[in-house]
Amino acid sequence: MIRFVYAFIAIVVIAPAAWAEIKIKEVTSAGGITAWLVEEPSIPFVALELRFKGGTSLDLPGKRGATNLMVGLLEEGTGDLDAQGFARASEELAAQFGYDSHSDAVSISARMLTENRAEAVELLRRSLVAPSFPQTALDRVREQVLSGIRSDLKDPEQIAGARLAELVYGDHPYGTPGEGTLESVAALTREDIAAAHKGALAKDRLFVGVVGDITEEELGPMLDALLGDLPETGAPLPGPADVAITGGIDVVDYDTPQSVALWAQNGIDRNDPDFFPAYVLNTILGGGGFESRLMTEVREKRGLTYGVYSYLVLRDLANVYMGSVSSANDRVAQSVSVVKDEWARMANEGATAEEVDKAKALLTGAYPLRFDGNGAIAQIMVSMQMDGMPIDYIATRNDKVNAVTPEDIARVAGELLDSDALQFVIVGQPEGL
Amino acid sequence: MLRRMVLAVAVSVGMSAPLKAADDLVTTYELENGMQVVVVEDHRAPVVMHMVWYKAGSADEQPGVSGIAHFLEHLMFKGTDTMESGEFSSTVAANGGRDNAFTSYDVTAYHQRVASDRLELMMRMESDRMVNLRIGEEEILTEREVIIEERNQRVENNPGALFREQLTAAQYLNHRYGIPVIGWRHEMEALDMDDALSFYETYYAPNNAILIVAGDVEPEDVKALADQYYGVIPANPDLPPRLRPSEPPQSSARRMVFYDARVAQPYVTRSYLAPERNSGDQRKAAALTLLAELLGGGQTSVLSQKLQFETKQSVYAGSWYRGTSLDATTFNLIMVPAPGIGMQEAEDAMDAAVAEFMAEGVDAAHLDRLKMQLRASQVYERDSVESVANRYGRGLTSGLTIADIQEWPEILQSITSEDIMAAAEEVFDLRTSVTGWLMTEEQEVSQ
Numbered sequence: 001m002i003r004f005v006y007a008f009i010a011i012v013v014i015a016p017a018a019w020a021e022i023k024i025k026e027v028t029s030a031g032g033i034t035a036w037l038v039e040e041p042s043i044p045f046v047a048l049e050l051r052f053k054g055g056t057s058l059d060l061p062g063k064r065g066a067t068n069l070m071v072g073l074l075e076e077g078t079g080d081l082d083a084q085g086f087a088r089a090s091e092e093l094a095a096q097f098g099y100d101s102h103s104d105a106v107s108i109s110a111r112m113l114t115e116n117r118a119e120a121v122e123l124l125r126r127s128l129v130a131p132s133f134p135q136t137a138l139d140r141v142r143e144q145v146l147s148g149i150r151s152d153l154k155d156p157e158q159i160a161g162a163r164l165a166e167l168v169y170g171d172h173p174y175g176t177p178g179e180g181t182l183e184s185v186a187a188l189t190r191e192d193i194a195a196a197h198k199g200a201l202a203k204d205r206l207f208v209g210v211v212g213d214i215t216e217e218e219l220g221p222m223l224d225a226l227l228g229d230l231p232e233t234g235a236p237l238p239g240p241a242d243v244a245i246t247g248g249i250d251v252v253d254y255d256t257p258q259s260v261a262l263w264a265q266n267g268i269d270r271n272d273p274d275f276f277p278a279y280v281l282n283t284i285l286g287g288g289g290f291e292s293r294l295m296t297e298v299r300e301k302r303g304l305t306y307g308v309y310s311y312l313v314l315r316d317l318a319n320v321y322m323g324s325v326s327s328a329n330d331r332v333a334q335s336v337s338v339v340k341d342e343w344a345r346m347a348n349e350g351a352t353a354e355e356v357d358k359a360k361a362l363l364t365g366a367y368p369l370r371f372d373g374n375g376a377i378a379q380i381m382v383s384m385q386m387d388g389m390p391i392d393y394i395a396t397r398n399d400k401v402n403a404v405t406p407e408d409i410a411r412v413a414g415e416l417l418d419s420d421a422l423q424f425v426i427v428g429q430p431e432g433l
Numbered sequence: 434m435l436r437r438m439v440l441a442v443a444v445s446v447g448m449s450a451p452l453k454a455a456d457d458l459v460t461t462y463e464l465e466n467g468m469q470v471v472v473v474e475d476h477r478a479p480v481v482m483h484m485v486w487y488k489a490g491s492a493d494e495q496p497g498v499s500g501i502a503h504f505l506e507h508l509m510f511k512g513t514d515t516m517e518s519g520e521f522s523s524t525v526a527a528n529g530g531r532d533n534a535f536t537s538y539d540v541t542a543y544h545q546r547v548a549s550d551r552l553e554l555m556m557r558m559e560s561d562r563m564v565n566l567r568i569g570e571e572e573i574l575t576e577r578e579v580i581i582e583e584r585n586q587r588v589e590n591n592p593g594a595l596f597r598e599q600l601t602a603a604q605y606l607n608h609r610y611g612i613p614v615i616g617w618r619h620e621m622e623a624l625d626m627d628d629a630l631s632f633y634e635t636y637y638a639p640n641n642a643i644l645i646v647a648g649d650v651e652p653e654d655v656k657a658l659a660d661q662y663y664g665v666i667p668a669n670p671d672l673p674p675r676l677r678p679s680e681p682p683q684s685s686a687r688r689m690v691f692y693d694a695r696v697a698q699p700y701v702t703r704s705y706l707a708p709e710r711n712s713g714d715q716r717k718a719a720a721l722t723l724l725a726e727l728l729g730g731g732q733t734s735v736l737s738q739k740l741q742f743e744t745k746q747s748v749y750a751g752s753w754y755r756g757t758s759l760d761a762t763t764f765n766l767i768m769v770p771a772p773g774i775g776m777q778e779a780e781d782a783m784d785a786a787v788a789e790f791m792a793e794g795v796d797a798a799h800l801d802r803l804k805m806q807l808r809a810s811q812v813y814e815r816d817s818v819e820s821v822a823n824r825y826g827r828g829l830t831s832g833l834t835i836a837d838i839q840e841w842p843e844i845l846q847s848i849t850s851e852d853i854m855a856a857a858e859e860v861f862d863l864r865t866s867v868t869g870w871l872m873t874e875e876q877e878v879s880q
Contacts (some may be wrong), residue, residue, distance in 0.1 A: 042477065043815045084742065087732040091802040094809030113809055140741060143771060147698050147748045154697040156590060255696060258585035289531070290510070290522045300519065303578025306586050326586050357529055357751005369480055369546050373816045 022371060024381060024391050027210075029220035031228045035208035036381040036391065037219055040374055044114040046212030047283075047374035049382045050227075052106040056178030056316065058196070058235050065180020066196040067189055069138075069145055071101040076137035078126040083137050086127065097118035097127070097316055102403060103178055104316045105386070106200050109375065114213045121226050124316045128201060133193050142185060149179055156260040159385040160427040163252055164262045164322075167423055172241035174318055193420050199235030203227065203303030209381035212372040241318035243267075247421040249336070249433055259332040260324070263339065265421050266318035270387060275399045277408035278312060278416055283359040284308025284351045284409070285342065286323055291358065293346070298325060304335045316386075321416070333432040340419045347417035350410030364398040435567035459821065460652035461835050466658060466668040467640030471825045471835075472655045472791040473647035473817040477479055483555040484544040485563070486826040488643075489636035491616075492538040492609040492677055492760070498628045500580065500616020503536040505629045506575050509543065510534075518572060521558055528554060539759045540830035549649040553658055560662040563637055572827055573626050581622065584615050596871045603687045603867045604704050607678045608760055638669035643829050647822040675832075680706065680761055683865040690870045693760035698748075699872035700769040701780045706865035709826075712837050718756035719844045720856035721764055725754035726803050727853065728790060729766065733799065736766070739786040746774050746782045759831045764860050776870045790858060795850035807845055839870035 028034045056067045073098060074081040075090075090097060093116045098109040108128065112120035152158035162177055169175035179185070205425040206227065210219060245265055268278045286294040286309050310323035327335040351359075371377050384393055426433060460472045491502045512518040525532040530547030544556050588594040598613050605611030615621070632867070633770030644663060646655045683706055712720040729736040740747035749769040755762055770779035814820055828838040 040477070043812060045812055045816070047816075084733055084738065088802065091733060091806055094730075094806045096813070111813060113812060129814070142746050147769065150697040155697050258582070259591045278698075288526065290519070291526045296519075299579055301575070303575040304582070306579055306583035326590075327582060328585055358523070361529055362526045365548065366531060367529075368478065368548070369529075369531065372479055372480065372819075375816065 011127070022394060024394075026391055027216050027219050027223075029223040029228075030174045031224040033203065033206070033208065033223040033227050035163050035210050035219060035223055036385060037209075037214070037216060038211040038374075038377055038381070039213075039215060040211055043374070045374070046109075046112055046114070046117065046210060046214045046323045047376035047378045048110040048112070049209040049375070050110075051107040051207045051382045051386060052201050052234075053207070053316070054200055054234065054237050055101050055103055055105040057103050057173040057238050059173060059178070059180075060195075063129045063188065063192050063196070064176060064182065064184040065145065065178070067106065068101050068178050069185065069188055069199055070118050070133075070142045070193045070196040070200065071099050071106055072132050072145065073137055074099045074127045074131050076141060077132040077134045078130050079132065081126070082134065086123070089123055090120075090320050093123065095123065095363060097124055099127075101178065101200075103174055105216055107173055107382075109377065109379070117214075117222075121222055125226045125229070126255035128227070131197065133190055133197075134394060135190055138188075138190055138193060142188070145179060145185055146182060149177075149182055149185065152179070156256055156258075156427040159252055159254060160260045160262045160425050163250065163427070164264055164423070164425040167250065167425065168243060168245055168264050168320060169241045170244070170317065173238055174241050174315065190280050194416055198231065202231045202234030204233045205237075206230070207385040209385070210400065211378045211381075216228070228345065231372040238317065241315075243320060245319050245421060245423045247418075247423055249424040249426060251430060251433060252425065252427045253429060254427050256428055257329060258326050259329050259426050259430045260326045261332055261336060261426045261430075262322065262324050263422045263424045264320045264322045265418055265423070266416075267314070268416060269319050270314050272394045274408070274412045274415075277404050277412040278431055280353070280356060280359050280363065280401065280404045281346070281409050281413055281416070282310055282312050282321070283363055284355050288311075288359060288362055291362065292340050294323070294325075297342055298335055300432065302334070302338065304331050304338070308335070308339070318425065321344060329429045330431045332426060332428065332430045336424060336426070336433065338423065343417055343419035343422060347419060348414075350413050351406060353406045356404065356406045359400055360404065363401050367398055367401075444521075456821075456839050457814070457816075459825070459839075462656060464639065464654075466664060468659070468663050468665060468666075469643045469829060470655065470659050471643065471645045471822070471829070472650060472652040473645070473818045473821045473825070474650065474652070475815075476649050477649065479549045479649045480546065481549040481552050481646060481650055482544060482546050482822055483552060483559065484542055484645040484646065484647075484822060484826060485559050486540055486542040486830050487636055488539070488641050488644040488675065488720055488830045489632070490537050490830075491612065491614040493636065493675065494545040494612075494632070495611065498620060498624060499612045500614075500621045501624055501628045501632050502541055502831075503615055504577070504580055504621070504624050505632050506534050506536045506541050506543075507580060508568050508572070508629055509562055509566065511566070511568050511572050513561050513567055515561065515565070516558070516700060518569070521562065524554070524558065530555075530870045537614055540826070542826060542830075552646065552650060552655070553662075556658050556662040560666060563639070563642070563663075564666055566633060566637075568626060568629065570626060574631070577621070577624060580615070581618070583617060584621065587615065588613070589618075590796045592691070592695045593871065594868060595693065596691040599689060599691060600682050600702065600704060600867050600869045603689060603707065604763060606680060606683060608680050609677055610760065626763065635669075635671075635673065638672060639663055639666045640668035641672050643826060645822045645826055647818040659734065675759065677760060686863040687867045688869070689867070690872065692872060692874050694873050696871055696873045696876070698769060699776060699870065700767060701783060701868070701870055702767045703766065703783075703866055703868045704763040706752060706862050707762050707764040707860050708802075709760065709762040710756045710831070710833060710837070710841075712832055712834055715756075715833075715837060715841060715844050716848065716852065717856055717859075719841070719848050720852040721754045721860060722756050723800070723803060723848055724853050724857050724860075725752045725764065727795060727799055727870075728752045728787070730803075733802075735790045736768075736783070736786055739789065740768065740782055741853065744782060746771055746779065750786070757827045757833070772875045776872060776876075780868065787861065791854075791861070795853050797850065800850060800853075804846055807842065811842060
């Protein structure tokens with residue numbers, strides 16, 4: 001067999017643009033609620049994604065965990081339905097509702113059959129607008145949250161994440177886990193939960209994505225029926241986090257055979273003109289899966305880990321550049337050393353033209369693969385709205401990736417990367433650190 | 434309530450396009466060398482998933498080389514006669530795709546997601562490494578360190594995973610399902626080139642493989658490409674039959690307590706040896722599938738209702754059953770006690786809840802709701818050709834035929850309360866069970 005592969009390694013333009021076929025319409029209901037819609041009538045269901053900006057960062061002082069617990073209680077009772085009654089009602093409709101929260105948003109994901117959509121929308125509405133937060137449900141779900149917190153306190157990855165957040169974000173809500181502490185969650189009352197609900201689920205912070213078997217004409221009334229009764233305004237959002245990373249290695253002693261290492265340095269904003277060079281840079285350094293430099297040096301050449309990654313963390317109120325690796329206690333020092341060397345090499349030398357081309361091919365080719373299903377597309381559309389992107393962003397995004405040059409990478413690497421300023425947190429019993 | 438649902442379905446069928454199940458989009462055929470092909474069509478986006486599933490997993494390994502199926506999976510990303518080490522994945526990436534692989538008891542599978550006009554390239558490369566793998570001695574040593582770090586990450590750092598290894602080892606007295614897929618550490622440390630090549634040469638052949646292509650493709654185009662790339666590879670005439678050591682009668686309940694200081698939340702779990710789906714004989718497995726959902730499948734399940742809502746002795750209680758398996762599988766219960774509830778008390782409460790269910794029988798309305806959800810899942814599944822592809826891959830590598838896989842939804846709908854109770858009577862036999870407590874020594878002292 002001839003070496004056919006080289007012909008394909010030469011960089012390819014991924015021809016048929018999958019995203020060109022995704023036709024997003026902006027729909028505004030009579031009641032003034034805006035949604036992005038993709039009509040996809042081929043399967044008789046609709047995927048709905050709602051996000052309320054703010055999330056667990058809205059927790060008031062002393063009430064850490066209130067938003068998280070509140071979201072866990074939305075499906076635990078409304079009106080004459082208790083937790084089991086609500087679950088039975090959604091099972092009868094075969095509707096699937098997911099309620100979740102993180103540091104920047106409360107998110108609601110729903111899948112509803114066309115055949116009973118009106119009833120499913122009404123059930124979902126009741127859970128969002130009129131949850132009853134019964135005390136028995138509060139006590140039961142609180143125990144589940146506390147159980148999760150106790151587990152996190154003994155999980156090396158969670159310990160590392162919490163310690164790094166504390167070092168990086170300090171007193172900002174990002175500095176502590178959104179689930180709260182054993183003490184703060186134990187003290188939460190029904191009034192705290194009701195207040196968290198009122199503050200978090202409001203129209204002034206709502207973003208909606210809808211994909212599936214529904215028309216523009218049907219969507220407006222559905223949005224008003226589902227969301228029209230929410231309050232107009234909610235609690236004020238916190239200000240930006242004051243990220244101050246000076247560098248160093250912080251070891252948390254924990255008796256476990258493999259050390260978990262996380263690291264962080266200052267990041268870059270999505271709206272920064274250098275964001276796309278930084279994004280391509282990260283793909284080359286540690287974001288590109290098996291092809292990244294970190295994976296090649298730490299795993300493929302040295303066998304020091306199963307996985308090593310770096311990632312640009314883009315949050316609403318802070319940007320950091322992070323990474324992670326896990327190695328046996330007697331080998332993790334070597335992994336950390338290789339990571340720092342690669343960080344410095346990229347800062348000093350940038351990347352080759354071939355590396356840049358490969359990363360661009362990976363990023364531009366992988367982009368359409370994200371749009372794989374109604375629910376995924378609904379989520380992407382909501383994220384785009386939250387990030388303030390234009391409705392035609394999908395069609396232009398790959399051009400921004402392709403415009404990045406090796407010179408851009410070299411310049412941005414020099415400005416952004418600082419191997420001496422990396423803050424490491426290592427949980428385990430690392431030798432030689 | 435059920436009547437209303439049925440009416441709603443009928444109306445919808447009358448008014449719009451008929452409800453098509455995902456299986457209507459599936460085409461299957463077999464190449465001359467015995468390689469099975471499954472095509473799942475979805476033309477919504479110009480993307481394709483290309484997968485090759487080998488009917489060989491960790492339970493097909495020889496004694497003493499546990500983990501070799503998984504180790505070989507890693508080594509398959511090294512070179513061939515015509516490709517450099519690592520070139521497979523870098524080529525997929527350079528073409529804007531994503532690739533990976535996984536190993537389980539009954540199967541090893543390799544998959545890539547790419548733009549649909551890159552399907553031919555994927556087939557060229559995947560068919561190449563089916564027979565032309567070349568591994569260097571250095572690579573064996575380095576990659577062995579990687580799988581040991583993988584074991585560290587997945588198992589050694591996780592007391593729950595260590596506990597499950599011990600439970601499973603006690604469940605199977607003779608079958609290799611008792612040995613972890615990733616391998617026992619001491620055997621992994623000694624795996625070498627000969628072990629890897631022996632497994633490769635025995636099992637990696639077209640007559641032991643299934644090609645699954647899902648996405649924006651036409652079945653006849655896939656057939657032509659499959660003939661060109663996979664069809665030319667000769668079948669392995671020496672492919673051994675999949676006859677594994679089978680279980681003797683299990684006649685003694687096993688119990689264990691696993692202590693680890695890293696345990697935050699203690700729990701009680703029990704597994705019972707259970708029959709799996711067999712070709713032409715899936716009713717018992719269907720009944721157990723429904724039993725697992727009724728008994729412990731979520732908020733409205735029997736265990737949740739009794740232990741979380743009524744007695745409040747549990748933070749979480751559930752049951753599960755994995756019927757798609759080549760050989761005997763397990764039916765499992767879990768009970769996570771609420772604070773202040775001791776381990777024995779937790780186990781007794783779990784047993785009492787199951788005993789009550791056995792006396793009370795199946796709630797007909799609950800069963801109707803489950804069946805409604807199963808029907809709906811066929812609609813939702815059409816949104817993800819990958820899950821359809823995985824359903825076929827798992828089924829075909831677990832001894833089922835295309836017909837078995839396609840009949841399964843109807844079989845589930847036909848199961849009665851009596852079928853479920855009969856299956857429950859049979860499976861809840863303590864003599865075939867393993868009961869385990871996961872805890873720390875302080876938790877024992879504090880009780």
